[in-house]
Amino acid sequence: xxxxxxxxxxxxxxxxxxxxxxxxxxxxxxxxxxxxxxxxxxxxxxxxxxxxxxxxxxxxxxxxxxxxxxxxxxxxxxxxxxxxxxxxxxxxxxxxxxxxxxxxxxxxxxxxxxxxxxxxxxxxxxxxxxxxxxxxxxxxxxxxxxxxxxxxxxxxxxxxxxxxxxxxxxxxxxxxxxxxxxxxxxxxxxxxxxxxxxxxxxxxxxxxxxxxxxxxxxxxxxxxxxxxxxxxxxxxxxxxxxxxxxxxxxxxxxxxxxxxxxxxxxxxxxxxxxxxxxxxxxx
Amino acid sequence: xxxxxxxxxxxxxxxxxxxxxxxxxxxxxxxxxxxxxxxxxxxxxxxxxxxxxxxxxxxxxxxxxxxxxxxxxxxxxxxxxxxxxxxxxxxxxxxxxxxxxxxxxxxxxxxxxxxxxxxxxxxxxxxxxxxxxxxxxxxxxxxxxxxxxxxxxxxxxxxxxxxx
Numbered sequence: 337x338x339x340x341x342x343x344x345x346x347x348x349x350x351x352x353x354x355x356x357x358x359x360x361x362x363x364x365x366x367x368x369x370x371x372x373x374x375x376x377x378x379x380x381x382x383x384x385x386x387x388x389x390x391x392x393x394x395x396x397x398x399x400x401x402x403x404x405x406x407x408x409x410x411x412x413x414x415x416x417x418x419x420x421x422x423x424x425x426x427x428x429x430x431x432x433x434x435x436x437x438x439x440x441x442x443x444x445x446x447x448x449x450x451x452x453x454x455x456x457x458x459x460x461x462x463x464x465x466x467x468x469x470x471x472x473x474x475x476x477x478x479x480x481x482x483x484x485x486x487x488x489x490x491x492x493x494x495x496x497x498x499x500x501x502x503x504x505x506x507x508x509x510x511x512x513x514x515x516x517x518x519x520x521x522x523x524x525x526x527x528x529x530x531x532x533x534x535x536x537x538x539x540x541x542x543x544x545x546x547x548x549x550x551x552x553x554x555x556x557x558x559x560x561x562x563x564x565x566x567x568x569x570x571x572x573x574x575x576x577x578x579x580x581x582x583x584x585x586x587x588x589x590x591x592x593x594x595x596x597x598x599x600x601x602x603x604x605x606x607x608x609x610x611x612x613x614x615x616x617x618x619x
Numbered sequence: 620x621x622x623x624x625x626x627x628x629x630x631x632x633x634x635x636x637x638x639x640x641x642x643x644x645x646x647x648x649x650x651x652x653x654x655x656x657x658x659x660x661x662x663x664x665x666x667x668x669x670x671x672x673x674x675x676x677x678x679x680x681x682x683x684x685x686x687x688x689x690x691x692x693x694x695x696x697x698x699x700x701x702x703x704x705x706x707x708x709x710x711x712x713x714x715x716x717x718x719x720x721x722x723x724x725x726x727x728x729x730x731x732x733x734x735x736x737x738x739x740x741x742x743x744x745x746x747x748x749x750x751x752x753x754x755x756x757x758x759x760x761x762x763x764x765x766x767x768x769x770x771x772x773x774x775x776x777x778x779x780x781x782x783x
Contacts, residue, residue: 340742343724347743350641359658360636367665609626
């Protein structure tokens with residue numbers, strides 16, 4: 337078999353172009369964006385949200401359309417607490433909508449009023465997402481019927497709109513929460529918005545607030561360094577060349593150490609199989 | 620469960636991409652086409668991953684796609700060449716290669732499709748005969764028969780080798 341071994345040698349020596357892994361990753365990224373539509377549904381709901389959900393079941397059973405204000409379901413903490421300010425679930429012929437809107441209550445008297453603007457912003461964000469999602473659902477239905485789909489086929493679609501929140505951190509010093517919106521039919525419109533609050537100082541936290549005027553350069557360099565380290569450790573290739581860098585809208589929360597953690601959603605900077613990526617930036 | 624299988628497929632593709640590229644290259648014989656073949660194969664696999672029955676099938680299933688994509692590209696090119704006038708100028712070039720009998724690799728490249736598939740998968744990719752049978756959708760005995768016949772044709776000494 338000597339000649340066969342030589343032939344195999346020749347085969348094994350076919351050079352692998354650098355472009356190969358890029359082309360493969362590109363295809364994986366493209367496909368995952370398409371296929372993974374229900375990812376966010378897998379995320380666990382918070383205890384408070386679960387409480388709310390139980391109330392819903394009662395509500396739904398007693399009336400067809402259920403909308404009710406529920407307040408004062410405390411989550412945790414003494415200085416600040418998060419309550420579900422307004423929660424509703426609506427079931428129309430085509431669409432299930434469920435929305436949990438959080439509200440921050442600060443116990444401390446002298447900070448009163450500060451959270452008001454914030455709560456208004458959160459409320460506006462939740463409402464806007466739900467309204468727009470409903471509009472997109474209607475457009476989707478219209479397009480579906482116009483392109484030859486029947487009402488009967490449409491009825492088989494499981495159209496769901498969901499807005500909910502999770503508390504990432506609540507200590508005596510910091511509060512971080514994330515509000516998420518998702519549509520069951522199109523993951524491209526999934527949204528997550530992070531809010532971080534310095535309870536002691538009584539102000540919203542931005543990266544600029546934490547790291548000063550040079551925050552962009554500092555955070556970017558820190559992340560690129562961590563990416564390099566992670567790549568060496570795991571052998572997984574990040575898609576950092578497509579990363580646009582840090583700006584004022586960069587998503588982050590404050591962890592229990594009081595350090596900001598930058599978040600990249602699934603597919604944003606690494607293959608979907610690797611999940612979402614987080615980078616703690618030590619102050 | 621399906622998500623789990625999907626992730627395993629992605630991992631398998633990432634880990635073995637070099638092999639798929641070499642196999643593709645051995646058919647299409649140039650870098651651009653080989654890259655296209657692998658990219659198309661990944662696209663098809665990930666679009667149709669639901670056809671995949673279980674984890675054990677990933678290997679043969681994906682090889683089958685790479686092989687099909689390679690052969691499809693070759694056929695498309697041949698059609699293109701046949702309708703092209705340059706086809707006539709290429710004949711002498713093809714015949715020149717035939718003369719290098721010394722080189723077994725080149726000789727394998729000249730073999731008819733089935734034989735080439737079997738030899739490459741068996742000796743270059745070192746797959747088991749039953750895996751090859753699955754990839755080529757052939758009876759195991761047919762694969763064995765063809766393999767022996769082609770090896771004789773290649774005048775390669777068949778040594779006692781496990782699985783052959």
